[in-house]
Amino acid sequence: MLRLYDTRNRQVGPVLPEGARSMRMYTCGPTVYRHAHVGNFRTYVLSDLIRRVSERQRIRVIACRNITDVGHLVDAADIDPEGEDKVLAQARAEGRTGLEIARFYEAAFLSDAATLNIRPPEHSPRATETIDLMIEMIAKLLEKGHAYTAPDGSVFFDAASFPTYGEISGNRLDRLRPGHRLEGADPRKRFHADWALWKPADREMTWDSPWGRGFPGWHVECSAMSLRFLGEHIDLHTGGIDLRFPHHEDERAQSDSAAGHEVVRHWVHGEHLLFDGRKMAKSTGNIVLLSDVVDAALDPLAVRLALLEHRYRQQMNLTWDTLRAADKTLRRWRSRVAGWSESPSRAMPAERVSAIEAAFDDDLDTPLALRLLRELERDDAIAPGSRFEAFLHLDQILGLDLSIDIGRAPSLPPGAAELLRQRERAREARDWAASDRLRDELAGLGVKVADTSEGQTWSAPGGGGAVDVPR
Structure with missing residues (x-):
């Protein structure tokens, strides 16, 4: 209760x-x-x-x-x-x-x-x-x-x-x-x-x-x-x-x-929400609207996830870095759910799910609930189909649209397409150091790059297999 x-x-x-x-x-x-x-x-x-x-x-x-x-x-x-x-x-x-x-x-x-x-x-x-x-x-x-x-x-x-x-x-x-x-x-x-x-x-x-x-x-x-x-x-x-x-x-x-x-x-x-350490106010010029978040190429539900990272009755300091981190987590979870959806369905891990639900029941301890959810995400001992069912079940509380990428073609996060083009040019110039550096940057965005005899391919959040990089 x-x-x-x-x-x-x-x-x-x-x-x-x-x-x-x-x-x-x-x-x-x-x-x-x-x-x-x-x-x-x-x-x-x-x-x-x-x-x-x-x-x-x-x-x-x-x-x-x-x-x-x-x-x-x-x-x-x-x-x-x-x-x-x-x-x-x-x-x-x-x-x-x-x-x-x-x-x-x-x-x-x-x-x-x-x-x-x-x-x-x-x-x-x-x-x-x-x-x-x-x-x-x-x-x-x-x-x-x-x-x-x-x-x-x-x-x-x-x-x-x-x-x-x-x-x-x-x-x-x-x-x-x-x-x-x-x-x-x-x-x-x-x-x-x-x-x-x-x-x-x-x-x-x-x-x-x-x-x-x-x-x-x-x-x-x-x-x-x-x-x-x-x-x-x-x-x-x-x-x-x-x-x-x-x-x-x-x-x-x-x-x-x-x-x-x-x-x-x-x-x-x-409790109050601060932004960059200050109260949101017109006089201080740090009012942030949901449209500002969208204009920054972030998913608006990154705001919801960022709010859940702190307990409701604790003062919270929101920053653009916090929102970008939440956006990255949101995209990764949607990608994982889309990937898990291709595996056979399995029963939810009852003890794990019960522990997360208990955290919500305990004065909305959302930080604990999210920490337990991340542990579940990383636990490869639990079948993909089981994690899939658990994440969709818990999303009825989280409200993060975690199923939205199921069945979608792979899509690149903002800025990744340009990095892929730069890496392709670096490989054509045989600049292997730059190529490796750009591969690491892409990995930081969640984009995995593979080199084949026909050129580089990539796989990204929301997708299944790798596809050819756009020219």
Whole structure:
């Protein structure tokens, strides 16, 4: 049974009770005002891995991942109605409407998620299409005494009404300091840690409500959508570590106050992803998109494999060298699977496969799982047909398309064709030292070269026999 680290309880434990056959999982989705970078996708690969491991255990997963297309301000902590919505800010910059921006970047996100083999959720509600749910929830919180209105039409959550606030992040109410505002403390609030559920405004992407025209606060969106699509008992809530506070603290307070009990059983967070030792940010110029990986002639699933090389709750530093290494491993595994597919099928090595599956079950110990998989790859004492069945079985969890080269003609990795041409010219010039050096370089790319009476031939990842080198 899958065991994960619960951020709220500070311990690893079973995600589901013994005998449970279904799991309800909510994941905070993207704010669709720009392209999601590879760091953003670490959270979604985490949720997908949880889903795949659970489904291999015959657990039915009902997942919900929202689309935030309104309400997320440029400064997420800003409750000023004049604060600019991220979607609208980008719309102004690109000369399009907010809805056009949201739909464009939503489509881009879904395309990238599919490219990374992230299975789609059963529910993917948009904030702009569920405003009625948020208004209903705010009304319920007001009725139960967990929220209050301000004269300008704002509605705030009363943080003091939820005494267990801070259990996820450790940021207790009595330790929170007021935010920095030029004009001092917000006079509309009873307590400086209260947050806005409804913000008055009369501009694009606003709606009528019992408190006047405006738009919902970012935090209330996930509460309303998760309760509507997954119900009042949610097994697992996932997100990036940066969402622990204030987003998930606020969401927990809202949901539990509306339902009257603890809604989410387990909170699971993925750690930050750095690139070249720095946080991915537009200001630092090190944003890496999935399209950048493809433009570098790397398989986009090399990103997924690189993410699996580290445990989800450990900070990870991704580099281009890391991605190139993952791409090389991915191509080699696909080549091995294609080669093994030509051997008679054999039963999987049960103990080896069970050990790898146990690593996944143990708080998603993906580094151990991959190390055991590499050992299996190298163990020639195990029949090729047996390794073939094991790799395909485990790829249902890995999601790396390891069978994609079966039946394909041999193909050269990037740069290999030019090296082959250089080697052919070196042999024609009887430059044997250069010929040997180029053979070694090709071997480093996974290309084996053989010299025959009719010229050199090669064999490469994804192929069967050697073929003549192209002129």
